[in-house]
Amino acid sequence: MDIPTPLGTRTFASVRGAWIAPVLALTLSACALQKPANVSNEAQLTPPTPSATALLQLPPPQKKIVAAVYGFRDETGQYKPSPSSAFSTAVTQGAASMLMKALKDSGWYIPVEREGLQSLLTERRVLRALAEGSQNGNNGVPNLLPASIILEGGVIAYDTNTRTGGLGAKFLGIGLSTQYSVDQVTVNLRAVDVTTGEVLDSVSTTKTIFSHEIHPSYFRFVNYYDLLEIEGGYTHNEPAQLAVKEAIDAAVMHLTINGIKNNLWRLRNPADWDSPLIQRYLAAEKNEVVTVTPRQAVDMDTEATLTQTQ
Template sequence: MQKKKQPRPESASRGLKVLSAGMLSMALGACAVPHKPAEVATPAHLTPATPSTRDLVQLPPPKGKVTVAVYGFRDQTGQYKPAPDSSFSTSVTQGASSMLVKALKDSGWFTPVERESLQELLTERRIVRALDGSQGEAAPAIHIPALMPASVLIDGGIVAYESNVRTGGLGARFLGVGLSTQYRMDQVTVSLRSVDIRSGRVLQAVSTTKTIFSYEVRPSVYKFVNFKDLLEIEGGVTNNEPTQLCVKEAIEAAVIHLTVQGLKDRNWLLKDESDWNSPIIQAYLREGNTYAINVADLPPGGAAAIEATPPVTEPPPN
């Protein structure tokens, strides 16, 4: 009778080591992801607020709202996403005019009137007028008020989108355990101006720039657990700022600067003149005053001296 071979103790020990290494790899892989992945179905929610959104809704109230018209806020960059993403997809959103209208309305300083879909609006008004007289004798007459005219035209567009303005990274490895990181910076620029419809004179013109930041963190383990078995573990986390949120923030910042410049030029007025000293208005005034100042023209102490200057206690005269 043939005797059955017994398993070697070395083979069993090696199998236990491989099993332990596999379980360790699974545990480290689970720990490498700091956040739970998004579910397949998530509920819709309002667009997240940006720092400019918070400043926009906290502006002091005006003496009277300004009726403004927005005919379009176009993408003037002419750029498309590089291949292999898509050769026909644009780099920035094409719905910037909707963002601008919402920012103007959220500010509490402007009353936007519909102009982008003016043809559809006029068609609906003609349909309502066609119903007048075709109703029964007891039906009330249909009266359509006149369209509200605008006193200021808001125009501009997304004038630039620059990719890879700055890139870089850093990494280190010791005894097979390492960590590396990479980052990339893009940049979007928005131009906005207000025009007096009576004279065609440009009242204010501002330009705002927002940086789009992306980074990646990748930990890794590469080492031999014994003479013949190699353990290799990799993980990674990538965070990309949404381009449309950066465009939205740049538009909202431009609306705030446009409003503050209009206050400075007395194109519109505050409800309470003491609100001229509010922190939001003074902060944007300082940023506007230090715009395009040459470093050689800075006073002793540099930009910090400008920031330390006391606020303007009275609004500019008429």
């Protein structure tokens, strides 16, 4: 025997089903039509990294250093993981341009063009040809500025998923989960004396690349037969090129301060050595020094015994 449903119950269920469907469709359409952020905005300058800001605050040198950069290559051999293209590299191939800008921003170096040297020499030949064809016959093309040091190095490591993790919870159909992953890029920079070929100093800097995802969800039966399920998501990936730029800026900063400490180049005002900026980087360098602990006496005795036996 069929049990009749009360009129109020049927009315409430039909009304609830009538407003849930339009609201859900309107919500999904609004999400689909939402424009990505910062797409229609005007192009702007690349934001400075913390190390780039520190470079701009360096005390002035006694004499600027003429530095040449022939290349700052990607030595990792890493490619982006699937489903990206197999020919797409994991890190930027324009690290040399980032290094040149860091040298210029520091105020300590006079970077000279060497990566595009062939194009520069071609234009200089054009200038000489034009000058020789003039009436006065004076070529007027000065000599190229010679460099005192060459800056070598490159991106030497790119490690993916050095740390991963996540957390999630659900209660009465309402849930929230989050996941994160950490990549790591390492840069090496060394200064080479042009006259002797001696490596004056070499530094390596590491920068982490942080990515995280937030995933909320809602799961509820609106009546005996209809299921309402709503999901969303937000993902933020730190740009890899900004991480490479930060590592390069930090390498230039440490290389400059190490050169001051080792009397390779000097400050215009020696009292600037005690500035908070320089002392902060010196303290960071001391904290990264690896302390080698002595071996246990038992291990040393064992090694001595084995040596005598041999």
